[in-house]
Amino acid sequence: MNKEIRKKIIQVCNEKIAKKGENVGLSFYAFFKNKNENPKLLMEVATWWI
Structure with missing residues (x-):
C-alpha cells in the first residue's frame, strides 16, 4: 500500500x-x-481491509 493512502487511513481512523x-x-x-x-x-x- 502506498504511503499516501496509509497516512490518510491513519488520519481518518484517529479522527x-x-x-x-x-x-x-x-x-x-x-x-x-x-x-x-x-x-x-x-x-x-478493500483487500487489505478485509
Missing part, C-alpha cells in the same frame, strides 16, 4: 476514534471522497 471513541465502526470507504475516484486503489485498500 473517528477521537470523535466517537475506540469502539467506533469504520468502513474502508471512509478513506475515499468518492468510491469510484480510484478503483484500483479502492480494491487494494
Whole structure:
C-alpha cells in the first residue's frame, strides 16, 4: 500500500476514534471522497481491509 493512502487511513481512523471513541465502526470507504475516484486503489485498500 502506498504511503499516501496509509497516512490518510491513519488520519481518518484517529479522527473517528477521537470523535466517537475506540469502539467506533469504520468502513474502508471512509478513506475515499468518492468510491469510484480510484478503483484500483479502492480494491487494494478493500483487500487489505478485509
